[in-house]
Amino acid sequence: DAGVTQSPTHLIKTRGQQVTLRCSPKSGHDTVSWYQQALGQGPQFIFQYYEEEERQRGNFPDRFSGHQFPNYSSELNVNALLLGDSALYLCASSLFGRGVSGYTFGSGTRLTVV
């Protein structure tokens, strides 16, 4: 049973560019959340998608946007990259309504902005 799959694992982008990160949820899960983890910090919630709609959003600017597809997979897009966007981006999947103990995380995408 495959867990959460994220791609790519590592990425280097130049300041001002745009980036797209991808996530395939665990089999049986229908909800995808994205988190940003800066070095030495705990993950910070970006947003959550269910039924192809953004359901919750954290304190992140509009440069961060997302999408969920009918097969429940998801993309995170970041426009106009800043050096401060360098971080580990984590995708977590869950079954809608099953609560905080039901999240399964991927291993993340390490984004470096130069």
Place this chain on the structure above:
Amino acid sequence: DAKTTQPNSMESNEEEPVHLPCNHSTISGTDYIHWYRQLPSQGPEYVIHGLTSNVNNRMASLAIAEDRKSSTLILHRATLRDAAVYYCILSLSNFGNEKLTFGTGTRLTIIP
């Protein structure tokens, strides 16, 4: 939002028990206590959760103080694979789609 406080780091010898503390003095009566851990180069993984009573599962035990203002995650026999950052997280319920609010956690080092 109720906050949690954890030590930045702890060390323990391999094959000995580990007690990881978490203070949550502003916890409300209905807040659940969850623990996640993050192994090196991986995303966080669920460990255990509870409301009022102590809880056990195959990974760990959770001891909750009678006044619920603190809790302790217990690893009964630490192995090198338990070296990770451990996060104590509160949630309003154990249902729904509440986001996880992480602090900086406790970095646990296991000494061989």
